[in-house]
Amino acid sequence: MxxxxxxxxxxxxxxxxxxxxxxxxxxxxxxxxxxxxxxxxxxxxxxxxxxxxxxxxxxxxxxxxxxxxxxxxxxxxxxELQIARFELGKLYLKTKRFDDGRKLFTSLVSDDANNPEYLYYQGESFRELDQSASSLVAYKKAVEVDSTHLKSIFQLGKYFVVKQETQEALKYLNLGLLFFENDVSLINLKALALFNNNEYSKALPFFERLLELEEHKPHIYGKLAHCYFKEWDFEKSKNTYHALIRMDKDDPDPYFNLGHVFLKEQQLDSAKFYIKKSKEVQDPSFHREYRSLAGIAREEEDLKGAFEYYKLAFKEEPSDYMAYYQICTTADQLFKDPNLKLQYYENFIKKFGPDIRYFSERAKKRISELKQELHFAKD
The missing domain is CATH 1.25.40.10 (Tetratricopeptide repeat domain)
Known part of the structure; x- marks a missing residue:
């Protein structure tokens, strides 16, 4: 035994x-x-x-x-093995089984409501299921439990930036930056929140900080250059647009925007050069460039040039009522024949009259004046 x-x-x-x-x-x-x-x-x-x-x-x-x-x-x-449930829940999300993930993370939250990771992934499940309100509740609870929970803070900040709810966005982004002052994702979101709210002077240092942190991305340079432009720092704006052009010589936007910096400085030759350059590098749709060149021609008192550019702009974009109205007003200044002037204004009414009330009223007023002029000319 x-x-x-x-x-x-x-x-x-x-x-x-x-x-x-x-x-x-x-x-x-x-x-x-x-x-x-x-x-x-x-x-x-x-x-x-x-x-x-x-x-x-x-x-x-x-x-x-x-x-x-x-x-x-x-x-x-x-x-009862929570770690296996947690890892399975994340795997459900990875394999796009979002509702299975939601059920599992909701169960985990029920077992432990003070775990910010459970709450965050519950929020992710709801977000993937397009249930925004429920995802926000989960992210906010995660931040209440742990005010340093970066992933939840980022999702909240991103949501409110996209919705252009600036104050809500800044509430969470500022909270995150208290603990993670050099986190580029939070800095980027804060810069965008301020930029989208037209607070260019406040957004500017955050875009500059992103460059200091080696975030050399085109959208950062583009928005930073625009901030400099809005703050009347034209030299920095030009330098930043030039840096953007060096990054991508085939992007028309930096040339176009650079042209408008020179236009603001009344450097008309340089403005024309860069706006024409924008036209050269892009696919053939030059509507905005022709309108800008028309505006420059008017500044130079070149009515004939302005008239031709406005016609080209309208040809590129036939729904642009302002381009056609500018054709009318430029023709009014350029030509002597009141019949020709009348023809342009009447065409404007035919094309856009019912939809564009303000400019239609102005066009009708000018039509009345021209008809009266023609009547007196006959007498």
Missing amino acids: KKAIFLILLSCLFQAEAQSSALTMADSLYATGSYTKAINFYAKVGSSRGNLQIARAYNSIGNYDKAILQYESLMDGSP
Whole structure:
């Protein structure tokens, strides 16, 4: 009897040692990225921890279907195993099973409402399901639980920036920047929130800070240049647009905007050069360039040139009522024949009259004056 018990104990000891050895080997293989070999050793162990590592290994090699099955099997055997539920929930999101993720994270939040990660991923599930109101509630709760929860702060800031609710956006972005002052995503969102609210002087230093942090992206240069322009710092605006042009010589916008900086300085030759350059580098739709060139021609008192540019602008964009109205007013100044002037104004009424009330009224008033002029000329 004693001998039998001894043999049983000895067998258990050898089995425990074998499992321990297999677990050690599996952990070593997992740590060095040999996931398939690690799975084989974890399978020999047969413990909850081993099964969890098998799920993680399948996840690491991208076999998400097997990883999900392994996690779900773990949950069936140990429903209280929160780490497995948490990792499965994230895997549901990765594989676009958003409603499954929502259910799982809602369950986790129910078990532990003070875990900001559970709340954040619950918010992510709702966001992917286009349930914005519920996602905002989850993100806000995550921040209430942990005021430094960067991912939730970012999502809240981004949402309110997109919605152009500047004060709400700044509330969360400023909170995040208290703890993460050099976080480029938060700085970028704050700069955009202020820029979109036309607070260019306040946005400017944040765009400058992004460049200091090596965020050399075209949209940053473009908005920074516009801030300088709005603050009447034309030299910095020009330098920044030139930097943007060096980044992409085929983007028409920097040339166009640079032309308007020179126009603001009344440097008309340079303004024409850059606006024409914008026309040259872009696909053939030059509506805005022709209108700007028409405006410059008017500044130069070149009515004939302005008239031709306005006609070209309208040809490019036949729905632009302002371009056609400018054709009318320029023709009114350029030509002597009142019949010709009358023809342009009447065409404006035919094309746009019912929709453009203010300019239609002005056109009708001028039509009346021209008809009266013609009447007196006959007399």
